[in-house]
Amino acid sequence: MTFSPPSALVRLLARGYALLFRSLRLESVVEDLPVTHPRDYSFPSELFALSERDVFGLAGILARARFTVLVARGRDGDWATTALEEIGGKVVRGAFRRGGASAYAALRRALAEGGGPVGLVVDGPVGPEGEAREGAVACAAATGRPLRPVAAAARRAIVLRSSWSRLWIPLPFTRVVVACGAPMPVPQGVDREERRLLTAELSRRIALARTQALSLALARKGKA
Numbered sequence: 001m002t003f004s005p006p007s008a009l010v011r012l013l014a015r016g017y018a019l020l021f022r023s024l025r026l027e028s029v030v031e032d033l034p035v036t037h038p039r040d041y042s043f044p045s046e047l048f049a050l051s052e053r054d055v056f057g058l059a060g061i062l063a064r065a066r067f068t069v070l071v072a073r074g075r076d077g078d079w080a081t082t083a084l085e086e087i088g089g090k091v092v093r094g095a096f097r098r099g100g101a102s103a104y105a106a107l108r109r110a111l112a113e114g115g116g117p118v119g120l121v122v123d124g125p126v127g128p129e130g131e132a133r134e135g136a137v138a139c140a141a142a143t144g145r146p147l148r149p150v151a152a153a154a155r156r157a158i159v160l161r162s163s164w165s166r167l168w169i170p171l172p173f174t175r176v177v178v179a180c181g182a183p184m185p186v187p188q189g190v191d192r193e194e195r196r197l198l199t200a201e202l203s204r205r206i207a208l209a210r211t212q213a214l215s216l217a218l219a220r221k222g223k224a
Contacts, residue, residue, distance in 0.1 A: 007079075007082050010079045010082045010083050010086070011082060011083075011086045013083065014082070014083040014084075014086035014087050015086065015087075017056070017059070017060070017083070017087065018060065018086075018087045020169075020170070020172055021059075021060030021087075022060075023172045023173045024060075024154075024170055024172075024173070024174060024175075024176045025173065025174065025175040025176070026038050026039075026061070026175075026176050026177075026178065027175065027176070027177045027178070027216070028040075028041055028177070028178040028179070028180065029177065029178075029179050029180070029212065029213075029216065030180045031180065031181065031182050035177075035216065038061050038064075038065075038178055039064070041180075043065050043067070043116075043117040044117065044148075044183075045115040045116055045117060045118075045145065046117060046118070046145050046146050046147070046148045046183055047117075047118045047120055047136070047139065047140055047143070047145045047146065047147045047148065048067070048117055048118065048119050048120065048147075048148050048150045048180070049120050049122045049132065049136055049147050049148065049149050049150065049202055049206060050119065050120070050121060050122065050149075050150050050151065050152075050206070051121070051122070051123050051129060051130050051151065051165065051206055051210070052121050052123055052124045052127075052129070052165035052167065053129060053130075053165040053166050053167055053168060054150075054151055054152045054153075054168075054210070055121065055167065056167060056168065056169045056170065057152035057153070057154060057157075057168065057170055057176050057178070058119075058150070058152050058178065059083075059084065059087065059089070060087065061178065062084075062089055062119045063084065063087045063088040063089035064088065065117060066088075066089075066090060066116055066117075067089065067090065067116065067117045067118060067119045068090045068091075068092055068107070068110050068111070068116060068117070068118045068119070069084055069089055069090065069091055069092070069118070069119040070092050070093075070094055070106070070107060070118065070119070070120050070121075071084070071091050071092070071093055071094075072093070072094070072124065072125055073093050073094070074125075076125070077093065081093065090110075090116075092106045092107055092109075092110045093106060094106035094107065104138070104139060104142045104143070107139065107142075107143055108142070108143065111143060118145070120136055120139065120147075122135075122136040122202065122206070123165065124165075126164060127164045127165060128164075129164060129165045129166060130203060130206065130207060130210075131203050132199050132202045132203045132206065133199070134195050134196065134199045136199070136202060137186055137190065137195050137198045137199050137202065138190075138195060140184075140186035141186045141187065141188050141189070141190050141195075142188075144188065146183035146184055146185045146186065147183065147184045147186060147202055148180055148181060148182070148183045148184070149180070149181040149184070149202060149205035149206040149208070149209045150178065150179065150180045150181070150206075150209060151178075151179050151206055151207075151209035151210035151212075151213050152176055152177065152178045152179070152210075152213055153176070153177055153179075153210065153213040153214035153216075153217040153218075154168065154170040154171070154174050154175065154176045154177075154217055155174045155175045155176075155217045155218065156170070156171040156174040157169060157170045157171060157174070158171065175217055176217070177213045177214075177216040177217040178213060179209040179210070179212040179213035179216070180209065181205045181206075181208060181209045182205075184198070184201065184202060184205065186198060
């Protein structure tokens, strides 16, 4: 039986996360530009592709920058929606499974009402960790927005090793580095083979972004 926490508890935990997030020492690197603070980066109207393992490192940024975040339906999606909305995030419900029709329709409706960046967890809901699903590429083709790989790493964190994605939670006051790669354009009308190749390339780029973030985070020993 799956445990579903009550909404009041989820909201309380979300407020605790918001306090934790404010204590973090954030840095970001976009492509090969110098390291700066995420608040100094104007996130373009693109699809930012991330792995589930980095959610706790990125959720505060997604909320503060007013990302639209695609969250799957179901119990886990319900509490994730409650938490994101509690910290100021915008949520659209849908999933890439069964062709992703619900995800495309939901995103199109949301994007028609206004621009802004979109956050996609591309390896959920069950993994394998770090391996993007083809729905992300199909979504980019359907919306006309490029995919931009993004990853995060912390100098000090707790890793939830029991989770399939190896979710990590940054410790208070530690340094968290966010790495964004170059945007990956996706043409409309991609066929199955092109979609497969682009999905593999997206997974590779997310892995490179994570390696870059981890390298920068760990290079600053003794500072955080």
